[in-house]
Amino acid sequence: xxxxxxxxxxxxxxxxxxxxxxxxxxxxxxxxxxxxxxxxxxxxxxxxxxxxxxxxxxxxxxxxxxxxxxxxxxxxxxxxxxxxxxxxxxxxxxxxxxxxxxxxxxxxxxxxxxxxxxxxxxxxxxxxxxxxxxxxxxxxxxxxxxxxxxxxxxxxxxxxxxxxxxxxxxxxxxxxxxxxxxxxxxxxxxxxxxxxxxxxxxxxxxxxxxxxxxxxxxxxxxxxxxxxxxxxxxxxxxxxxxxxxxxxxxxxxxxxxxxxxxxxxxxxxxxxxxxxxxxxxxxxxxxxxxxxxxxxxxxxxxxxxxxxxxxxxxxxxxxxxxxxxxxxxxxxxxxxxxxxxxxxxxxxxxxxxxxxxxxxxxxxxxxxxxxxxxxxxxxxxxxxxxxxxxxxxxxxxxxxx
Numbered sequence: 587x588x589x590x591x592x593x594x595x596x597x598x599x600x601x602x603x604x605x606x607x608x609x610x611x612x613x614x615x616x617x618x619x620x621x622x623x624x625x626x627x628x629x630x631x632x633x634x635x636x637x638x639x640x641x642x643x644x645x646x647x648x649x650x651x652x653x654x655x656x657x658x659x660x661x662x663x664x665x666x667x668x669x670x671x672x673x674x675x676x677x678x679x680x681x682x683x684x685x686x687x688x689x690x691x692x693x694x695x696x697x698x699x700x701x702x703x704x705x706x707x708x709x710x711x712x713x714x715x716x717x718x719x720x721x722x723x724x725x726x727x728x729x730x731x732x733x734x735x736x737x738x739x740x741x742x743x744x745x746x747x748x749x750x751x752x753x754x755x756x757x758x759x760x761x762x763x764x765x766x767x768x769x770x771x772x773x774x775x776x777x778x779x780x781x782x783x784x785x786x787x788x789x790x791x792x793x794x795x796x797x798x799x800x801x802x803x804x805x806x807x808x809x810x811x812x813x814x815x816x817x818x819x820x821x822x823x824x825x826x827x828x829x830x831x832x833x834x835x836x837x838x839x840x841x842x843x844x845x846x847x848x849x850x851x852x853x854x855x856x857x858x859x860x861x862x863x864x865x866x867x868x869x870x871x872x873x874x875x876x877x878x879x880x881x882x883x884x885x886x887x888x889x890x891x892x893x894x895x896x897x898x899x900x901x902x903x904x905x906x907x908x909x910x911x912x913x914x915x916x917x918x919x920x921x922x923x924x925x926x927x928x929x930x931x932x933x934x935x936x937x938x939x940x941x942x943x944x945x946x947x948x949x950x951x952x953x954x955x956x957x958x959x960x961x962x963x964x965x966x967x968x969x970x971x972x973x974x975x976x977x978x979x980x981x982x983x984x985x986x987x
Contacts, residue, residue, distance in 0.1 A: 767932020
């Protein structure tokens with residue numbers, strides 16, 4: 587049986603991680619792996635999370651299963667974080683949430699759920715999008731189409747082309763959107779553009795599915811949820827996949843949620859049954875620890891305030907790094923204008939250099955990023971920014987392309 591297996595394509599991130607780990611250059615810089623890093627390059631545990639974990643350790647009384655839908659308190663808190671406590675959808679009881687193993691688990695549950703609703707549904711994803719989106723939806727049996735999004739030449743959005751493409755999305759098709767901090771481009775929709783997408787969804791009948799992995803990393807918790815809340819207010823159906831990996835720093839705890847908004851309470855109850863049955867066939871029950879931490883934090887006004895402050899510090903560091911990177915790169919050379927980095931949001935940006943130049947940065951300077959030049963800006967610090975800027979300037983000056 588196993589002799590029929592063929593070699594599979596290696597994830598470039600995994601290859602970068604291994605190469606970086608083996609590199610002995612003391613000046614090496616990791617801009618590949620998508621995790622938040624502090625000024626010392628460390629991905630630490632938030633103090634609010636530490637406090638919640640201590641509470642969990644002292645008060646947990648059982649290790650029994652928590653049910654297919656997961657932690658009910660966590661699900662409620664996540665819904666309120668996503669929509670705001672006073673959103674009309676919550677008041678109308680139109681939302682149903684299941685806890686999932688991370689944001690990736692939420693996306694897979696959503697994909698399998700969509701297949702139950704309509705086996706012929708097509709999912710539209712942006713060009714580019716998070717690489718795992720393509721494999722994940724294809725593995726779930728969904729037909730995947732792509733719509734234009736990022737303008738590589740002008741470092742902006744191809745919004746008119748995006749809208750023209752999405753006009754072809756039919757009733758019961760699904761359109762994947764990034765709530766904020768678009769991965770990998772860092773380019774987000776404006777409020778006006780969210781309004782146009784909402785109007786098109788209402789007119790054509792497609793169902794938006796929003797991947798919200800970075801709430802709070804762009805402009806703020808409420809600001810980053812603007813598109814989600816607008817679509818929830820105006821559309822009869824919506825799917826939102828949320829993650830606690832970045833904003834709570836719970837990467838290895840695999841904590842997320844799949845949220846589905848239906849047109850009314852009766853439909854929502856049917857959705858909830860189908861979601862739980864979908865979960866049963868994939869992983870049966872979600873893990874408890876990460877969700878308990880989040881529920882503990884969001885159930886305490888004191889811990890919530892502390893967490894919001896910690897999240898603000900991370901967000902301010904990222905936004906400050908964008909300013910720093912653009913300023914130092916422009917000061918180090920005059921061949922390219924890197925001001926666009928300041929206009930983007932979240933951890934990721936395309937540097938806009940060629941694959942050969944990316945290779946040169948890795949080979950000659952031990953600066954690691956994906957071949958597309960997608961970089962994690964949180965890998966930059968005051969300590970390595972001048973080294974990075976000088977290396978980029980040198981590689982650009984060579985004219986390698």
